[in-house]
Amino acid sequence: MSDKSDRRDFLVKLGLGAGVVGVGLQGVASLRSLVPNVSYDPPTTVKLGPPGDFPDGLKFLPDERLFVFREGKTFYAISAVCTHLGCTVRAEALPQPETAEVNGRPVRLTHRYLCPCHGSRYRGDGQNVSGPAPRPLAWYRLTVAPDDGQLVVDLADEVDRDFRLTVA
């Protein structure tokens, strides 16, 4: 008797186990299929236009969510993406420009940034001042395109706040 029921038990367990494994693997395959293998995201390196087109002071580039600053021949770029939850901050001109020393270099602060989603505030150089923002706004590397001399930003390449691009 025990022989027969052992075999029956074994077959029941085998059947159930195979079913669980089969459905489980289908579940894993379904989930994995939702993880993208190819990114159709726009490239992180973007041409912004000839340096001469940028006015002195601040220019907001909505497509890149980027503030580009120009002081004569030097350029730098600060992200407009709030470090808290990713809303686009807005720049507000200060009544009186100030100068602050950041990483040993003087920065002329003409604006401050305010986030409309949760009220984070940043100083002109991107330093978070109040609100829930955990970090300063990112600074991105600017270069000059070798082919046509346009200003190029790399949105994947964060730089320190003493970064300056000088265009001859």
Added chain:
Amino acid sequence: MALLKRKAGPAAPGVHPQPLWSFRPRSDRESGDAIVANFVLHWFPAKVARASLAWGYSFWLGTASAALLLLLVLSGLPLLFLYVPSVERAYASVKDIEYVVTFGAWIRSVHRISAHLMVAVVFLHLVRVFLTGAYKNAAGGGQRRERNWVIGVAMLLLTLFLSFTGYLLPWDQLASWAVTVGTNIASSIPLVGPQLRELMIGGREIEQATLIRFYVLHVIVLPGGLGALFAYHMWRIRKDGGLAVSDHDGQAAHPHPEPVVPTKTYSLLGVARGQSPVIRASALEAPDTTVNAVPDLTRRAAIVTLGTIAIVSILAVIIRSPLEEPANALLTPNPAKAPWYFLWLQEIVTDTTFRIGSFTLNGAFIGGVLLPGLLLALLTAWPWLDRSPARAAGRWFPASRRRQTGVFLLIVLGILILTFVGMFMRGPYWQLFWPWEAWPEIPSRI
């Protein structure tokens, strides 16, 4: 009055011979038969405790939630034919529904108002069940009401997630920034966050892959899950012997319960046709405290359902559904507010960034994941933490549960206050204003 009557011959065993259905049964037997013969009604018992039908005990909030779910499915069907889940055409198709399609604006309003009401009514249902301790097992003997509480909490979550995925679909400004903030909250979870966000939005940028994911969740995955849980929720109420308030009737009726004989058939069919010799159902043994489900239960369920449909239909005529500007990844509205039921969360993520020395804890994680998660875990586990006596079940504000009732109401009050602050006291740049204070003029562009 029998709606349908055919010539009845002797029925074969296990076959219900006629589709007999009665609004106004003339006997107990005809009343039981009305349940057995009806596909929709068969999840009701033949008899229910009189106490569980009282308006002032349950306020019929669960039935109202189910009616709202029904309305959402019905009004969602035509929208499903008219809406196009593509980032180029979604906004235009919703605009067409709103301004071009005949009755489109009304159907969309029915859908939207039902959704808003469902969030409110499901939440109130949870509050009612907590305050009456209805997750407790007063009758004992294999009752598992705490399971239905956990299912209910899951259904509240599904309701919220359905609302979230729903208001994304128009792909307007509200949608765009809600996805941005919502998925960035997920992204703030340590270790797995960024991958989780990528899985949610199908890439690194909020694009077509994001819309189709939330669309499929909204129209298939989440409603399917909610429907399955709803069926299980109803079934469990039956298996636990009806609403918790009726447990007290049952206890009185069973001083010495007889052992159940496994060879007998204890079917509802048997009850209706008087075939089963031994019936151990408290309802049948307590004729003073019970009534026939048809018509006493069905009449009230019909009143609640029809009333809900009437209220929503009329509100949908009066209240138009808003449509914000098309999604603009470049410009965040100022202030950017979530719908009212998420405003308390928006308040929490605003206020929970902590700095300890140079170390910063992001409010996105503390307020968006950790605190709501803890609250949810506490809510789910409460039936096992509640040490009050079982006889406190099914009673409003029992003395033995005074302290936990107070704490629960304080948390509810806190959520309501945060919602009020978010709704009426937050202006441009999320600054605090008094509700009567005018907002300063902010240029719409920098």
